[in-house]
Amino acid sequence: MEKGIVLKSTGIHYKVLNSDGFVMDCSIKGKLRIKEFQITNPIAVGDNVLFETDKKDESGIITEVLDRRNYILRKATNLSKQSQIIASNIDQVFLMITIILPETQVEFIDRFLITAEAYRITAKIIINKTDLYKEAEIEKMNYLESMYTKIGYECIRLSLYENTNLDSLILQMKDKTSLISGNSGVGKTTLLNTLNPELRLKTAKISDSHKQGKHITTFPEMHNMPFGGFVIDTPGIRGFGVVDMEKNEIYHFFREIFRISEYCRFNNCLHLEEPGCAVRVAVEKGEIDFLRYRSYLNIMDGDNRKYR
Ligand SMILES: Nc1nc2c(ncn2[C@@H]2O[C@H](COP(=O)(O)OP(=O)(O)O)[C@@H](O)[C@H]2O)c(=O)[nH]1
Ligand SMILES: [Mg+2]
Numbered sequence: 001m002e003k004g005i006v007l008k009s010t011g012i013h014y015k016v017l018n019s020d021g022f023v024m025d026c027s028i029k030g031k032l033r034i035k036e037f038q039i040t041n042p043i044a045v046g047d048n049v050l051f052e053t054d055k056k057d058e059s060g061i062i063t064e065v066l067d068r069r070n071y072i073l074r075k076a077t078n079l080s081k082q083s084q085i086i087a088s089n090i091d092q093v094f095l096m097i098t099i100i101l102p103e104t105q106v107e108f109i110d111r112f113l114i115t116a117e118a119y120r121i122t123a124k125i126i127i128n129k130t131d132l133y134k135e136a137e138i139e140k141m142n143y144l145e146s147m148y149t150k151i152g153y154e155c156i157r158l159s160l161y162e163n164t165n166l167d168s169l170i171l172q173m174k175d176k177t178s179l180i181s182g183n184s185g186v187g188k189t190t191l192l193n194t195l196n197p198e199l200r201l202k203t204a205k206i207s208d209s210h211k212q213g214k215h216i217t218t219f220p221e222m223h224n225m226p227f228g229g230f231v232i233d234t235p236g237i238r239g240f241g242v243v244d245m246e247k248n249e250i251y252h253f254f255r256e257i258f259r260i261s262e263y264c265r266f267n268n269c270l271h272l273e274e275p276g277c278a279v280r281v282a283v284e285k286g287e288i289d290f291l292r293y294r295s296y297l298n299i300m301d302g303d304n305r306k307y308r
């Protein structure tokens with residue numbers, strides 16, 4: 001019996017990295033017991049597994065999935081109650097954004113951040129393509145960076161064309177398992193290829209970005225990094241994860257709103273129109289950024305399911 005870590009899962013075939021650094025093609029033994037209720041895939045990227053192997057070839061049979069530290073889900077389909085595990089045992093999630101080409105919406109960023117909060121996974125923001133930015137874009141970048149840094153989210157400015165700040169990003173990823181998310185076209189694949197040139201993954205043309213709404217059947221894949229650690233790419237998965245949030249708990253995941261909510265007059269305050277709401281006062285005073293509050297209102301207002 002050997003121990004390994006799952007790099008890729010198609011539901012039938014699994015790529016498993018063994019302790020000697022070799023990638024084994026594995027399948028599942030008979031019917032592997034699924035411990036979690038309503039989860040469609042028994043084995044996911046990032047899982048630690050035990051497998052039996054025939055030393056002569058590079059294949060094995062997975063016999064057990066070890067306990068997961070955490071995992072990120074997505075609904076199997078919009079209507080079903082069943083979920084699929086996108087990845088497990090994650091140390092941190094990076095959201096890659098760009099100010100232009102394409103423009104990442106603040107609400108999209110905030111949806112990502114509250115999902116990470118709900119999963120209790122550290123989230124950081126990568127602002128890519130800084131080589132493209134002129135005065136107006138730099139001003140916007142500065143604004144967003146200061147807004148998110150103030151509430152405790154680290155921001156890393158990056159240009160993959162000029163390789164600026166790559167070293168500090170590598171330091172943060174070293175020996176950790178990181179998941180990368182972001183709208184299509186922001187540069188995720190380019191980053192992976194830069195971090196590990198052996199990967200030679202296909203990058204998208206900007207003109208392909210209109211395809212992002214379509215359903216693309218691709219599988220998340222975890223890549224071994226030459227500096228130590230793993231990076232998980234989730235092509236075709238918009239945003240990330242699924243968390244069923246009740247309306248009255250959404251503000252728990254907006255850090256700065258949650259902090260101030262304890263001063264609201266009513267303890268069931270939803271920070272909308274209630275009298276004595278400390279959150280609204282903080283927004284008026286500029287202590288809570290209006291953009292964040294606007295995201296909060298939109299998320300409260302909207303049908304969250306469409307963003308899954
Ligand atoms: N100007 C500029 N373009 C970049 C940068 N990083 C990536 N790109 C380009 O952006 C496009 C989309 O990149 P890709 O890695 O496929 O994005 P993905 O959809 O997030 O995986 C490609 O044409 C890349 O060459 C950057 O730092 N600066
Ligand atoms: Mg890509």
Ligand SMILES: [Zn+2]
Binds near residue numbers: 271274
């Ligand atoms: Zn309130």
